[in-house]
Amino acid sequence: MQLYFTYKIENNYAFLDEEEMQHAVKTLRKKQGDRLHLLDGKGNFYEAEISEIAKREVKLKILSTKPTVLPWNFDLHLAVAPTKNADRLEWMLEKVVEMGINSYTPLLCRHSERKQLRVDRLEKIAMAAAKQSQKSILPKINELIDFEKFVRSCNADQRFIAHCQSDDLEPLRNAFKFSPGTSVLVLIGPEGDFSPEEVALAVSLGFKAVGLGKSRLRTETAGIAACHTLQLFGG
Amino acid sequence: MQLYFTYKIENNYAFLDEEEMQHAVKTLRKKQGDRLHLLDGKGNFYEAEISEIAKREVKLKILSTKPTVLPWNFDLHLAVAPTKNADRLEWMLEKVVEMGINSYTPLLCRHSERKQLRVDRLEKIAMAAAKQSQKSILPKINELIDFEKFVRSCNADQRFIAHCQSDDLEPLRNAFKFSPGTSVLVLIGPEGDFSPEEVALAVSLGFKAVGLGKSRLRTETAGIAACHTLQLFGG
Incomplete structure (x- = not known):
């Protein structure tokens, strides 16, 4: 499963920075309406739909959020x-x-x-x-x-x-x-x-x-x- | 301690191959009579004295041999x-x-x-x-x-x-x-x-x-x- 790290979550929207955007939009040709799997780096997993592709970031509407369990608990x-x-x-x-x-x-x-x-x-x-x-x-x-x-x-x-x-x-x-x-x-x-x-x-x-x-x-x-x-x- | 691997032991003489020789003789400028510390790769440690520097190998007289103990026994x-x-x-x-x-x-x-x-x-x-x-x-x-x-x-x-x-x-x-x-x-x-x-x-x-x-x-x-x-x- 292809995963992306979102650097910002605001009002039920997640954002990809320029680098992650490069991969999603330029390399994998993701478009408005496509669904991506995101991580926030703090233990949460998201399913989200691309709502806007701007010049330097991608805005995605969060469809579902799931906390993940780390394989270690210390x-x-x-x-x-x-x-x-x-x-x-x-x-x-x-x-x-x-x-x-x-x-x-x-x-x-x-x-x-x-x-x-x-x-x-x-x-x-x-x-x-x-x-x-x-x-x-x-x-x-x-x-x-x-x-x-x-x-x-x-x-x-x-x-x-x-x-x-x-x-x-x-x-x-x-x-x-x-x-x-x-x-x-x-x-x-x-x-x-x-x-x-x-x-x-x-x-x-x-x-x-x-x-x-x-x-x-x-x-x-x-x-x-x-x-x-x-x-x-x-x- | 600088160590060298000897690739051949014969009649109380040890030999360094061209690559080890390169390091000992070209880089570190070791000469006839100098002492080196050698390993044979099979668990033995030697002190040896350079007796002859040939074109493609170095011949050393073995002065002492000591079996070494590996840090693991399996x-x-x-x-x-x-x-x-x-x-x-x-x-x-x-x-x-x-x-x-x-x-x-x-x-x-x-x-x-x-x-x-x-x-x-x-x-x-x-x-x-x-x-x-x-x-x-x-x-x-x-x-x-x-x-x-x-x-x-x-x-x-x-x-x-x-x-x-x-x-x-x-x-x-x-x-x-x-x-x-x-x-x-x-x-x-x-x-x-x-x-x-x-x-x-x-x-x-x-x-x-x-x-x-x-x-x-x-x-x-x-x-x-x-x-x-x-x-x-x-x-």
Whole structure:
């Protein structure tokens, strides 16, 4: 089923932005009166009929609304330092959106080589992956943020920092305690890992240091492994 | 630590092929008498001294040999139909080698769009990923093989076929019963999934049909998820 994300709902009308419109109207030649299936990225599914095709948006009359059920019932937030090579980050984002996340925050760390990021590009990748894997929510992609600022502002129920500075870390799979509705945040460092000071700061703020198994993983692989672990052990 | 894979051991001498030589001699300017750390891809680690640099290979005298211990003690074989886009397959292979596999077989299925494959390219990717993640074994990359021929020839202790044709499949995480030394094989289909006939044939031959969770995953994501599940629940 072809799905579209609506960016705005107003008075029983849904709107597609220019990009979604491009696909519906230019590529698939949808016309006034045609019916589309829409998601609002917040868990709702709509059937709607095209009522107006304007220059930069499509207006659709909502015919029916149905709340959808997410395949997971907890809040999963990944904060991963962007990889030096942007492709690797983009791949990771696609994969974790397919597996299921609620938010992604790019972290600017002591050892980060990449200090800039195009969030709009990441949003597009997340949207495509959400559609492709038929997710009814769009993960929130946050702006790049300084590590210290971020860890001082987090309030997830379960906060973890995964690093490679010890072989004796408790595995994330054991440290994570699932309960319905729990919120969990995992931090993953850049290619050179977190600095010892960053780990110490996070731990002092209530983060639990965890490992992701015995294999040495690249940053983007660690992000995928963390997400997959939480999805496997979550509900 | 910089590691090299030796492709041949003879009479207490190890040899690097042209590609490894390129890196050691051309890029890192290693010379006669320099010491290198080698892996044979079968679980052994060597310290060796360059004794001769020939045109197409480097000969090294082995100074010490140490068997290494793999981080997992079972045999993990993934057989995944190559994705239409070769990048996706190559990326998957990198990730599963980082996480840990023993062998990979590309499958030619009813719905396969990609019917050809450069195994030598995959071998290079696997070698780079094994080095990068400091694995002492090199996974075996098999030639592309017809689905039916392959499933009729498999003899792993635990054989699974992961598909998307039912929502009620037992999850791989529950179906996999770890015991030290067990051999496990998971089949993953192409973009259009396995055909019902392929699933039926595999099941009739003793494969257990399993699911990989509630999210709809792309082929390459399914390969990563299967490998990660087995590594999490394996020893």
